[in-house]
Amino acid sequence: SPLNFSINLKSLRMGNNKFGKKFSQQQVAAGTGLARSAISEYENGIKEPTLSVLHKLASFFEISLNELCY
Numbered sequence: 001s002p003l004n005f006s007i008n009l010k011s012l013r014m015g016n017n018k019f020g021k022k023f024s025q026q027q028v029a030a031g032t033g034l035a036r037s038a039i040s041e042y043e044n045g046i047k048e049p050t051l052s053v054l055h056k057l058a059s060f061f062e063i064s065l066n067e068l069c070y
Contacts, residue, residue, distance in 0.1 A: 005054075005069050006045040012061050012068075013043070032056040 015022040025043075029036040034053065041047035049057070058068045 001069070002045060002048055005049065006043055008068055009039075009057065010043045012063075013039075017061050018063070028057075028060060031060045 013023050013025070013028055017023075023031075025036045025039040028034070028039050032053075034056065038047065038053075042049055042053075054065055054068060058065050061068070
């Protein structure tokens with residue numbers, strides 16, 4: 001769901017990821033080719049990601065789309 005995605009994205013960024021590392025919004029943006037403002041909007045539930053964006057984020061964190069969205 002969109003709410004779970006927002007929560008999961010922020011959790012992953014704050015260090016709950018396989019790397020055990022925190023990432024800034026800017027680092028996630030740089031690693032995915034997305035805008036930093038977009039990362040913020042996704043985390044705050046302002047903007048819903050496209051499938052392409054979901055793939056970029058899942059790839060960045062090396063997780064499945066399921067893990068990212070649910």
